[in-house]
Amino acid sequence: MANFKSILVTGFFRTGSTLLFSALRQCPDLQVFYEPYHPEILKYVEACQKGIPNADRERLGHTVEGDYFEEYRYVDTKEMGEVYNLKSRTLDHPLLEATSEKSDLYNYVAFLFEHANGNGKTPVLQANRLNFCFNWFNSNFPGSYNILVTRNSRDIFLSLQKLAKKDGINLDADTIGLDYWNVLSIFNSLQARYPKIKELKQCYYYKLCFVVEWINRVESKKADLILPYESLGNPSTQNALAQALKVFSKEALPVCKYIEGRYIEASPLAKSEDLNKIERLVEEQLSSLDYIY
Numbered sequence: 005m006a007n008f009k010s011i012l013v014t015g016f017f018r019t020g021s022t023l024l025f026s027a028l029r030q031c032p033d034l035q036v037f038y039e040p041y042h043p044e045i046l047k048y049v050e051a052c053q054k055g056i057p058n059a060d061r062e063r064l065g066h067t068v069e070g071d072y073f074e075e076y077r078y079v080d081t082k083e084m085g086e087v088y089n090l091k092s093r094t095l096d097h098p099l100l101e102a103t104s105e106k107s108d109l110y111n112y113v114a115f116l117f118e119h120a121n122g123n124g125k126t127p128v129l130q131a132n133r134l135n136f137c138f139n140w141f142n143s144n145f146p147g148s149y150n151i152l153v154t155r156n157s158r159d160i161f162l163s164l165q166k167l168a169k170k171d172g173i174n175l176d177a178d179t180i181g182l183d184y185w186n187v188l189s190i191f192n193s194l195q196a197r198y199p200k201i202k203e204l205k206q207c208y209y210y211k212l213c214f215v216v217e218w219i220n221r222v223e224s225k226k227a228d229l230i231l232p233y234e235s236l237g238n239p240s241t242q243n244a245l246a247q248a249l250k251v252f253s254k255e256a257l258p259v260c261k262y263i264e265g266r267y268i269e270a271s272p273l274a275k276s277e278d279l280n281k282i283e284r285l286v287e288e289q290l291s292s293l294d295y296i297y
Contacts, residue, residue, distance in 0.1 A: 007147060008147050008148070008251060008252070009126070009145075009147030010117055010127045010128070010129070010145060010147055010149070011028075011034070011126065011148070011149045011150075011252065012129050012131065012141055012148050012149070012150045013025065013128060013129065013130045013131070013151045014129075014130075014132060014134050014150075015132060015135055015153030015154060015155070015219070016132065016154075016160060016215065016219055017132050017160070017185050018159075018160045018163040018164060019153045019154060019155040019233055020153055020233040020236060021132055022064075022068065023263065023267065024130070024151075024231065024263070025038055025068075026067075027260075027262040027263045027266075028130070028249075030259050030261075030262050031249065031252070031253040031258065031259060032255060033125055033253035033254065034126050034252060034253055035119075035126070035128065036075055036130055037076065037116050037120075037127065037129050038073060038075070039072070039130065039131060039132065039133070040112070040113075040131055041109075041133040042133070043096050045088070046081060046085055046088060048073050049073050049076040049079065049081055051073075052072070052074065052076060053077055053081070057071075058071055058072055058073070060072075063170055064167070079116075079119055083115070084112075087111045087114075088108075088112050089108035096133060096186055097186045097190050098133070098134070099136040099190075100136065100139065100140035101140065102139040103143070106140065106144075109140075113129070113145065116129070117145075126253070133186075135152065135223060136190075138150050138227060139226060142226070149228050149229070149248065149251075149252075150227045150228045151227065151228065151229045151230075151231060151248075152219070152230050152231070153231050153232075153233065154220045154224065154230060154231070154232045154233065155232070155233040155234070156216075157213040157217060157283070157286075158213075158274065158276075159233075159271075160216055161177070161212055161279075162274065164184065164212070167185075168184060175208065177208060177209035177278060177279060178209075180206050180208070181206075182208055187211050187212045188208075188211060190215050191203075191214060191215055194214075194215070194218060198293070201214075202289065204285055205285060209279060209282050210282050213282055213286045217287070217290055218290065221290055228248070229245065229248050231244075233270060234270045236263055237263075237264070242260040242264065243260075245259065245263075246259065
């Protein structure tokens with residue numbers, strides 16, 4: 005643990021990663037960069053610097069103290085824009101191996117790390133869109149401590165359904181062809197990387213469930229610490245987090261206190277035989293693919 009120099013916090017959308025982001029902010033020794041790979045990050049950072057409220061807060065239902073992007077307030081946005089290299093991005097959600105050529109992302113992460121180090125703080129990336137990049141981070145930033153936040157796919161689906169309704173979208177489990185929150189493009193990217201993956205069912209929930217369970221099963225093997233949303237309220241889980249943070253901060257206790265005071269206990273899973281069937285289908289396919297990962 006003494007060799008770790010930075011932290012990557014990631015997980016699929018709607019897993020509670022923003023709650024963890026807000027908690028980690030309570031450590032004065034950490035500089036937590038929120039969603040650095042967001043496609044509109046430059047616009048949001050510039051808005052924060054100008055004191056313009058973040059429009060996403062109410063829509064996403066996040067209760068964050070202060071602005072999401074306060075840690076970027078004194079970043080040079082012109083230089084950040086040059087290393088962020090928006091034009092080179094082809095996906096909002098990269099899937100990277102240890103040997104993947106991604107010099108633009110390397111330069112961007114190095115830029116953020118240098119900014120935090122210049123402030124005498126440990127850099128933390130809270131980046132939902134980098135949850136398929138553990139191998140790449142371990143290779144390019146060997147001092148990265150990787151934290152994965154997980155959640156069951158059904159609760160994520162129900163959360164996305166509520167957001168879709170706010171966006172005027174009718175999102176059902178059987179919806180076909182809708183790339184809401186990158187689900188379709190991520191599934192297609194996984195299928196392109198691993199041709200053994202078959203599209204056994206076209207519907208939205210099948211692909212969402214497959215992507216989420218792939219993260220929970222496959223990517224979790226590469227994480228240094230796994231924090232299931234369902235157990236974030238447990239003292240044992242909070243203690244594991246506090247022990248990990250002791251390496252980076254002298255004040256890890258406020259993180260657990262923050263989570264304890266704001267964590268909403270996971271509700272029982274909604275009953276649905278249709279969703280059960282899809283989940284069993286995903287489980288069977290993932291079990292048959294064990295040998296490729």
